[in-house]
Amino acid sequence: MKILVIGGGGREHTLCWALKKSPHAEAIFCIPGNAGISQIATCAEIRLNDHAAIGRFARDHDITLVVIGPEAPLVSGLADMLRAEGFKVFGPGQKAAMLEGSKSFAKEFMRRHNIPTAPFQVFTDHNKAVEFALAAEGSVVIKADGLAAGKGVLLPNTPSETAAAIKKIMVERAFGEAGTKIVIEQCLTGQEISVMAFADGRHFAPMIAARDHKRIYDGDRGPNTGGMGAYAPTRIIDEEIMQQIVDAVIEPTVMGMHKEGIPFVGCLYAGLMMNEDGPRVLEFNVRFGDPETQVVLPLLKSDLVEVMMACADGELELEKIEWSDEIAVCVIAASRGYPGKYDKGAVVKGLDSIDNKWTTVFHAGTVRDAEGIIATGGRVLGVTGVGISYEDAVAKAYGGIEQIRFKGMQFRSDIGYKAGVARKSGVKRGQGARFGERRKR
Numbered sequence: 001m002k003i004l005v006i007g008g009g010g011r012e013h014t015l016c017w018a019l020k021k022s023p024h025a026e027a028i029f030c031i032p033g034n035a036g037i038s039q040i041a042t043c044a045e046i047r048l049n050d051h052a053a054i055g056r057f058a059r060d061h062d063i064t065l066v067v068i069g070p071e072a073p074l075v076s077g078l079a080d081m082l083r084a085e086g087f088k089v090f091g092p093g094q095k096a097a098m099l100e101g102s103k104s105f106a107k108e109f110m111r112r113h114n115i116p117t118a119p120f121q122v123f124t125d126h127n128k129a130v131e132f133a134l135a136a137e138g139s140v141v142i143k144a145d146g147l148a149a150g151k152g153v154l155l156p157n158t159p160s161e162t163a164a165a166i167k168k169i170m171v172e173r174a175f176g177e178a179g180t181k182i183v184i185e186q187c188l189t190g191q192e193i194s195v196m197a198f199a200d201g202r203h204f205a206p207m208i209a210a211r212d213h214k215r216i217y218d219g220d221r222g223p224n225t226g227g228m229g230a231y232a233p234t235r236i237i238d239e240e241i242m243q244q245i246v247d248a249v250i251e252p253t254v255m256g257m258h259k260e261g262i263p264f265v266g267c268l269y270a271g272l273m274m275n276e277d278g279p280r281v282l283e284f285n286v287r288f289g290d291p292e293t294q295v296v297l298p299l300l301k302s303d304l305v306e307v308m309m310a311c312a313d314g315e316l317e318l319e320k321i322e323w324s325d326e327i328a329v330c331v332i333a334a335s336r337g338y339p340g341k342y343d344k345g346a347v348v349k350g351l352d353s354i355d356n357k358w359t360t361v362f363h364a365g366t367v368r369d370a371e372g373i374i375a376t377g378g379r380v381l382g383v384t385g386v387g388i389s390y391e392d393a394v395a396k397a398y399g400g401i402e403q404i405r406f407k408g409m410q411f412r413s414d415i416g417y418k419a420g421v422a423r424k425s426g427v428k429r430g431q432g433a434r435f436g437e438r439r440k441r
């Protein structure tokens, strides 16, 4: 069958790469794709909010299955439109995508279904929000209700930062309409992990738990990014804890959505804080995580096309999903300046010497021009290493990324070290690998 993937980042490169391994995949198409994706799929420049043009493209290219990578087209209803036209779609409809599209919807849904999460209140009035936040015991987290490209969560440290955070979202409208409403919730502590699950509306299959590294600098310092690296599986999760997560979070979410008449089909992502009280949901995403996908899908032994078709057809129950018992580590190379305003246009060198069975380069923000591969994104690419131990996977990922060079390239030198890998001297430090910044929290 012919498959269309929507999106153009590292997640979508990984999706195309994993789908292509299937004997069912006759051809892969990607809108808009990137330089790496174009090596394995036919890419087309269509704007993601032009749903009609995407539908036309899918019809013209005789597509059977559409896999939607990013949240924005899901939240704006692309999956519903394509389903109505008869395509098989991996990705939730607009209403189910509210789990990510509206933080107040997600929090109230969790309250209705007794899913563990931080205590919270929702506000549309700026003064009431400030009054509540300043009177709250302990630290609070301020979240813009709507989509804010991963930037809408603020973690203030002092009363004046708290007031400024609320003002930034509700008055200055730093995230536009996303800030009409806010969620104020208790700040939780513990270890963060990401658990994703395939879902067909009624049934689900959890994937291997992953750990993302959100901060820009080594030692989890500096501002949050889209994710500077990841590894899977996480060491803190054994079978018993995974079962606890499934029972407390994944199952009640999938069943709750089903009962409310908005079945969830696609990848359900739960961002969790783990502490002695068990898992607490920090956020839901309605799509694969980036860069978690780059470490989870390389460990999938089953045929991804079959799994996704089973989700689209409501037949996931019949699928037996198998995972490798290896370890995967992904290190992201970012442009100078990221996650702020970043450089664009550097020529990426050294890519040819890397790809092999155990080390794979997934492109995120790249285009190809006459000079070669050009870095155009904040996150430029990620190198995933797969090994028989954390040490082995870390060595493969770093062995790969050290072959790559572009002007202003920065990467963290401690990805995977939370899993207990001893830091090796001789690991080349990325530019971002600084300890100078004072840790705030």
Ligand code: AMP
Pocket: 118, 141, 150, 151, 152, 153, 185, 186, 187, 188, 189, 192, 214, 271, 282, 283
């Ligand atoms: P999000 O943009 O929704 O992915 O949230 C960004 C990050 O904010 C999360 O990955 C956590 O690190 C942090 N965060 C969100 N909610 C809380 C909370 N209640 N307590 C502590 N940290 C949080």
Ligand code: GLY
Pocket: 150, 212, 226, 227, 285, 288, 289, 290, 291, 292
């Ligand atoms: N890695 C977190 C996310 O994809 O939102």
